[in-house]
Amino acid sequence: MRWKKRLLKKKSKSKLLIFIGIGVIILLLAAILVKLFFFDSPPPPEQPAVEETTEEVPTIPPDDTPPPPPEEPGVTLLRMDPFWIEQKDKDKHIRFLIARFALTTTDERVVAEYGRKTLILRDAVYFYLKNKDLQFLADENNVEKLKKDLLMVINQYIVAGEFEKILFEEYLVR
CATH class of the missing domain: 1.20.5 (Single alpha-helices involved in coiled-coils or other helix-helix interfaces)
Incomplete structure (x- = not known):
């Protein structure tokens, strides 16, 4: 027991x-x-939009080379992410407009406002391009009108000043 x-x-x-x-x-x-x-640990701070200084590049660059260095100091170049816009041609085939733009300004307040309104500006540019006819977008003779219209669309949302130029880094209709 x-x-x-x-x-x-x-x-x-x-x-x-x-x-x-x-x-x-x-x-x-x-x-x-x-x-x-x-x-x-806290997440790293967000990086602001990519800023560089440069002068105007050709309307349709022949290759993917970066733009030349700036001649005038104080010009800020803000690059927008590329746009892929689906369009239908006259035969009802789906085609894509692939476009990447850069904006120039000398005003730092405009740069700061661009950082806050990037999404709104992208939506405005997308809406403008989506509602244009594919024939208009593909015609090389409409480049200056397209630049003027896009600059007007973007500047209507900027209160602190305005962008002086819009540069086409990539523009392709497939």
Whole structure:
């Protein structure tokens, strides 16, 4: 009978040690998760829009070379992300206008406002290009009119000043 009591004591001690071990492991895992989710380092600050200075590039660049360096100081070049606009031609085939624009200004307030209104400006340019006829967009004789219209569309949303020029970095109808 004594040996039964000893055996029960040993079993209860070993069960107790197992439960304590499991508890310690759970506490360690909880501490690690709390550190990961609540004591994380702050995310790095967002980078503002890419800013460079340059002079006007040709309307339709022959290759993907970067624009030449600026001659006049203080001109800021703001590049817009490329646009992919789906259009239907006269035969109802789907074609894409692929366009990338850059804007120039000498006013730092305009640069700051562009950073705040990038999404609004992209929507305005997209809406303008989407609602133009594919024949108009593909015609090389309409480049100056297209530049003038796009600059007007963008500048109507800028309150602090205006962009002086719009440059075509890429313009392709596929």
